[in-house]
Every structure is written in C-alpha cells, then in structure tokens.
Amino acid sequence: MTTTLSTRDETLPTTYSQALEALSLGPLWTALHQLLPNERQTQAVPHRWRWHDLRPLLLEAARLVPIEQAERRVLVLENPGLKGRYAITATLFAGLQIILPREAAPSHHHTPAALRLVVEGRGAYTTVDGVKCAMEPGDLIITPPMRWHDHGHEGSEPVVWLDGLDIPLVRALEASWASRMRPARPPATETDSSQDEFTAAGLVPRRSRYADTGYPQVRWPWAAPRGALAAMAAAAPAGQPVALRYVNPKTGAPPLATMGCECQWLRPGEVTPASRSTASAVYHVIEGRGESRIGDAVLAWEPGDTFVAPPWHVVAHTNPAPSAPACLFQFNDEPVLRSLGLWQEESLP
Numbered sequence: 346m347t348t349t350l351s352t353r354d355e356t357l358p359t360t361y362s363q364a365l366e367a368l369s370l371g372p373l374w375t376a377l378h379q380l381l382p383n384e385r386q387t388q389a390v391p392h393r394w395r396w397h398d399l400r401p402l403l404l405e406a407a408r409l410v411p412i413e414q415a416e417r418r419v420l421v422l423e424n425p426g427l428k429g430r431y432a433i434t435a436t437l438f439a440g441l442q443i444i445l446p447r448e449a450a451p452s453h454h455h456t457p458a459a460l461r462l463v464v465e466g467r468g469a470y471t472t473v474d475g476v477k478c479a480m481e482p483g484d485l486i487i488t489p490p491m492r493w494h495d496h497g498h499e500g501s502e503p504v505v506w507l508d509g510l511d512i513p514l515v516r517a518l519e520a521s522w523a524s525r526m527r528p529a530r531p532p533a534t535e536t537d538s539s540q541d542e543f544t545a546a547g548l549v550p551r552r553s554r555y556a557d558t559g560y561p562q563v564r565w566p567w568a569a570p571r572g573a574l575a576a577m578a579a580a581a582p583a584g585q586p587v588a589l590r591y592v593n594p595k596t597g598a599p600p601l602a603t604m605g606c607e608c609q610w611l612r613p614g615e616v617t618p619a620s621r622s623t624a625s626a627v628y629h630v631i632e633g634r635g636e637s638r639i640g641d642a643v644l645a646w647e648p649g650d651t652f653v654a655p656p657w658h659v660v661a662h663t664n665p666a667p668s669a670p671a672c673l674f675q676f677n678d679e680p681v682l683r684s685l686g687l688w689q690e691e692s693l694p
C-alpha cells in the first residue's frame with residue numbers, strides 16, 4: 346500500500362520518459378504485475394508479543410508518562426514487517442493500554458472504530474456515549490465510530506487492556522479524524538445493556554432503557570462467552586472447533602462494520618483444523634497455554650500474550666495440556682473483506 350512501485354520503463358527514450366513525467370503520466374506496463382501479483386502478498390509477518398515482556402514495560406510507562414501528558418497510555422504492537430505504520434496488519438491497529446487507580450483518560454470521539462479486551466486488573470471503566478462499561482479481565486467493550494469515550498479507574502490496581510482499532514484502514518481511506526479531547530463527564534448510566542437487557546441468548550428487550558444508537562450492546566462480560574464455550578465444548582464432537590462470534594444481538598451483524606470478534610475454546614489435546622483466509626486477525630490468549638502455526642511460524646503462547654496472523658497464512662492452534670482448556674480471543678478485518686466481496690477461505694489437509 347505504501348510501497349513505491351517503479352513505473353519508469355528503462356527501454357524507452359529518455360526524452361519520452363521525461364515528457365511523461367512532466368505531465369504526471371506513467372506507463373502501466375512496468376507496474377502491472379506488481380499491482381496484480383499472481384501470488385497473494387502481504388508485508389505483515391506472523392509475530393507474538395509476550396505478556397511477560399510487555400507487563401513491566403507498561404508499568405514503567407505508567408511511572409514515566411503522566412496520563413495528562415499521554416491522554417492514552419498505549420504501547421503499540423507494531424508488526425515487524427510494517428515498521429513505522431502503527432499497524433499490526435495492513436488494516437488493523439493493536440496496542441496495550443494501562444491506567445492507574447484514580448486516573449482519568451479524557452473524552453474524545455473519532456472516525457476509526459475501537460474495541461478493548463481487558464487483560465489484567467479490575468475497577469476501571471470505559472464510558473461510551475454516557476454508558477458506563479465496567480472493565481474486568483476478559484470483558485470486550487466496543488467504541489463504534491464517532492461515539493464519545495473516556496476511561497476512568499475506581500479500583501486499587503493497574504488495569505491493562507488490548508486496544509484494537511481499524512486505524513490503518515481508515516487512514517488508507519484518508520478518513521481518519523478525531524475531536525479535540527475534553528475532560529470526562531460522569532457517566533449517565535451506572536451499568537450497560539449487557540447487565541440487564543442482553544443477559545440471555547435469543548432474547549432481546551421489547552423496549553430498551555438505553556438510547557437507540559444502532560449499537561444496542563457495547564460490552565460483553567467474559568463470563569457469558571466463557572460459559573457458552575464451556576457448554577459447547579462439553580457437547581461438540583471431537584474435531585469440530587468450539588468458537589463463537591460476537592454479534593450485534595439485534596441484527597446478528599458483526600459488532601462493528603469493520604471488525605469482527607471471536608472467542609475459541611481449545612479442549613485439552615485439541616489441534617484445530619488448518620485453514621487460511623483473506624482476512625487478517627489478532628489473537629489474544631485469555632486462558633491456557635499452547636502454540637499456533639501461522640504460515641511457516643510456530644508461536645508458543647500463554648495467558649496475556651498477543652499474536653498476529655497476516656492474510657492468507659495457514660492458521661492452526663494446539664492445546665497440548667492434558668486437562669486444562671485454553672481460550673483465545675481474536676479480532677479481525679473479516680467484515681471489511683466480506684462487504685467488499687474479497688472474502689475467501691480455504692481449509693487445508
């Protein structure tokens with residue numbers, strides 16, 4: 346996307362090439378096969394960030410950088426193949442954010458969509474358009490485009506979460522914009538709709554007590570998907586992956602137009618079927634230890650680790666534990682590829 350292609354045809358007379366350049370013209374024939382490669386190409390590479398390495402650096406950031414200065418105290422997970430682009434894949438951003446007790450990260454809104462998956466600590470919250478969303482380990486909170494949001498902390502220990510945004514995609518569309526920050530206001534509600542309106546699958550409220558924003562649910566407390574995964578795992582035939590998609594409970598659509606979210610339960614000894622797709626995904630380990638094959642890389646993981654699967658890389662997960670399950674969360678750009686007619690998936694033997 347940012348790679349400069351060579352369009353100069355060295356076999357042409359110099360005067361002709363200069364005449365083209367002077368008129369902002371270039372031959373297509375020298376670049377055609379770079380624009381349309383016969384093999385799928387990605388600059389992003391498979392990579393894993395260890396919680397063990399990141400945690401002390403996050404705590405140090407909290408000592409070194411006041412929240413007033415940082416506004417968002419985030420360490421960016423930068424794909425080694427996409428240096429300088431603030432991107433974990435060509436379309437997705439990921440970072441780990443830390444907030445300390447009594448800190449307040451001011452309010453803003455922006456065109457990119459965001460999601461948060463809580464990694465560690467209790468007592469923090471995100472306010473999304475006035476709705477107070479508690480942040481406990483494993484909880485998912487979404488911040489749809491142009492919704493005001495801020496973060497606060499009423500607990501007693503540092504809280505860390507994984508931020509996922511579609512910033513690289515929105516920047517490619519030259520549609521990235523944010524409001525100026527303003528001080529956070531007290532939340533308008535003490536709870537979010539996951540606590541009283543979306544507590545059971547297959548049931549939606551006749552009438553909501555929350556404002557109708559098009560995003561009826563903005564928080565998924567981890568207990569619900571974990572319980573659902575455990576029930577599925579107990580009944581699913583061996584060999585059938587146990588995975589759930591997070592959806593907008595009123596439409597069944599992905600929670601955000603640009604990003605899909607899933608959680609997966611790996612039974613003891615399970616090896617998932619290998620597959621690849623045109624989407625890219627960022628995985629986060631909620632529970633358990635195992636390893637994943639991502640293309641030619643084999644990445645071992647444990648709780649708190651984050652790893653990335655670029656497009657069209659074969660993905661297979663293994664939980665080698667004799668008795669403990671493992672739980673992976675992932676977010677991806679699948680909704681974008683699907684809506685553009687670019688989604689393709691392949692199972693491998």
Ligand code: 1HN
Pocket residue numbers: 417419438440442459494508510512
């Ligand atoms: C942002 O607004 C947040 O609101 C987190 O917590 C991470 C990364 C890039 C740009 C904006 C937040 C972000 C971000």
